Amino acid sequence: MKQYLSINDIDSLPNWVDEAISLKKNPCQFQQLGKGKTICLLFFNNSLRTRLSTQKAAMNLGLQIMVMNFGNEGWALEFEDGTIMDQGTSEHIKEAAQVVSQYCDIVAIRAFAKLEDKVKDEAEEVLNGFAKHASIPVVNMESSTAHPLQALADAITLGEHKTESKPKVVLSWAPHPKALPHAVANSFVQLMKRQEVEFIITHPKGYELNPEITENCQIEYNQEKALENADFVYVKNWCSYSDYGKVLTQDSSWMMTVKKLGKAKFMHCLPVRRNVVVEDAILDGNQSLVIEQANNRTYSAQIVLKKILETL
Amino acid sequence: MKQYLSINDIDSLPNWVDEAISLKKNPCQFQQLGKGKTICLLFFNNSLRTRLSTQKAAMNLGLQIMVMNFGNEGWALEFEDGTIMDQGTSEHIKEAAQVVSQYCDIVAIRAFAKLEDKVKDEAEEVLNGFAKHASIPVVNMESSTAHPLQALADAITLGEHKTESKPKVVLSWAPHPKALPHAVANSFVQLMKRQEVEFIITHPKGYELNPEITENCQIEYNQEKALENADFVYVKNWCSYSDYGKVLTQDSSWMMTVKKLGKAKFMHCLPVRRNVVVEDAILDGNQSLVIEQANNRTYSAQIVLKKILETL
């Protein structure tokens, strides 16, 4: 595999999930694969789970690791072609990507949406800039529009916990004081479209995700109705896509509660604001899968890195 | 051993000191112990000695290491139970601690006192939050009220340099332009209470440490008198405990000088402000043990990590 930019780079989702679950039982069995090879993790934004789990996955595969907070430690990057670079940017993505390619075998990149300019965010200039100009495989550690390592971890978690052949999964928007990106929701929706599930998205009007991504998905504005008989409820905030980057409402009636959850398993990518997105009782109860999702981030990253290493 | 939060977690101080001195002769003899295991160092505050020596100790034990500056690189943590997290904090300690526990086998934490609110500082919300919610051993790399890796390094240094069976040790307050925490002084006092020493604390009035910690300790407000015939003088600034967080005086007559030191050995945890806390001539002379104390930070951390690894 030459890149992992979105879940479209997964050739067979059921196989990957099976392989991850098997890998989890003996995480260091492929230590020889990464021997003498190096991964560089470039963070343009903060990270806890991704930072640690991707390192852990790389260690499990015997890779050497370089971690860099590009924003603070490197140079301000230019992305436009043909610019006269006499302003704030010091280095062009063309050089940066080629240079990084000299020092490692795989580069993983985190660069969030800025939520100021939809066109710019959707251009994914950091991720796609690296993908275009690097001569080594590029892994997406959450970009403006996608978080495919999270989605794969979610698939693994669903694989481990589903008891029905076609479970009902609900993606339920939650209130949040800040404008958050669509990346996690987008990748989860794309994942659901490739799974044997009954899938419903529920959110207040105005919070419709990118319609290209939700094409053919069932959207239900009545949260209570959407949640009926759910097996898994994935809760996540995102800001408005049509009124790009705006917080249209913080209506607390959309917070997930024990009562609303019913018998379903609760999922969230973390970090999560307690008693805003979801009430304490769910996170502290035994229907929550959030810690297992976080744990599966290691195996999600490890499968991706393994697939890449096998083709190096 | 399941944690190292304070020197109370040392079961036998003389044994640990002996073991550390022996380890120092062949630091890599237990490389197999850490094989395939990972430690995560989480810094909520700056660090030079602790950052490097704890990494070095982990390397000597064959551990894999992940270092994270939590403040800049992660998410703002919430510590209160039941909070509606609609303000500045993005992630609850409950999730953070459980999540970190998924990716490593030991977590070490540095989180200083803020010196604004005694009750809050003494609650040790970061350290105790991790200790409570993590499922892996937690090591204190300096918390609000304790610096037990430093105290253990001090014990090793004393063990290497004492020539009397019951040496006289003086903890002498020194002036400083900024308000500094009590952590180092607290742990040193607790250490002295477990050693065969004649121990005196000297400081200006108003600089009494937490009386629970100094219970049964001799306090002498006359520095000159306290220092008489001392074998070891440990110099350290701290701010007022009763008038919490305040600098009551910067009286330079409390600075340690060659004349005052006499024949005693000089100790300090570093960093040290020259000619404010102690005069140049001491640090540049041969009675100073500060570099050896810094060196022993490696072996102090290594003994702690070894004890933990042996129980994993």
Added chain:
Amino acid sequence: MKQYLSINDIDSLPNWVDEAISLKKNPCQFQQLGKGKTICLLFFNNSLRTRLSTQKAAMNLGLQIMVMNFGNEGWALEFEDGTIMDQGTSEHIKEAAQVVSQYCDIVAIRAFAKLEDKVKDEAEEVLNGFAKHASIPVVNMESSTAHPLQALADAITLGEHKTESKPKVVLSWAPHPKALPHAVANSFVQLMKRQEVEFIITHPKGYELNPEITENCQIEYNQEKALENADFVYVKNWCSYSDYGKVLTQDSSWMMTVKKLGKAKFMHCLPVRRNVVVEDAILDGNQSLVIEQANNRTYSAQIVLKKILETL
């Protein structure tokens, strides 16, 4: 070898270049050399190439690595002797250097010129402070006045690409919106003085480099004339040395163009501002050696570390 502070620490430049070119074919052949040894990289300034390539070089040699951004993660350093440290600095270079020496076998340091005070910059207080007080070898990862790892990488690149026994090399100043240090230019000039080359420096009046460094070098103020029949053109901005730290002109007619370059190979240390320092067509064309220079940073660092390790 006990240090690598400037290219004067290279005993035989042709041998080192040959050895690097040979090393490049099998970069991990000396993995045993670094076994059980540790290098600490201390950054007082930002870095991309140096950060990653020096880590890569250390990995290739089997070294353990600790990376620290001293400015953000450590304590503000004092460099003056005898200071009463009651102001902004918390730790003296004497202690810092000795302490770091306890935890590793080699220390590498990046500390740029501040361009405010020529005397202070030329005193190289950070680099020389460590060199003076550390008990371990010190490597310069770009200091106020020198960038000898870059110069050595440039020598390797020239060695790989020269087709004449005595090629013509031109160092050509370029415009830039910010005041940049002289370090790269200085080290390149010193390198050229030790090579079998015809060497010319060209820049606008007022941009003369330190005359001690350019002693016996040909300086030509007419860029076009200087570039005639050049085999290699090294382009770099620097600020005024006589009017220290000032940008005297941003005259865009000094930008390197395809037309001016002729048949010469183009060199630059990166990062480079496109269409200010050099036009796109050069960087995107096949006469540019900049990515190879960046690649050779690994082997430049690796030769230096190898030479040091051989004497430990």
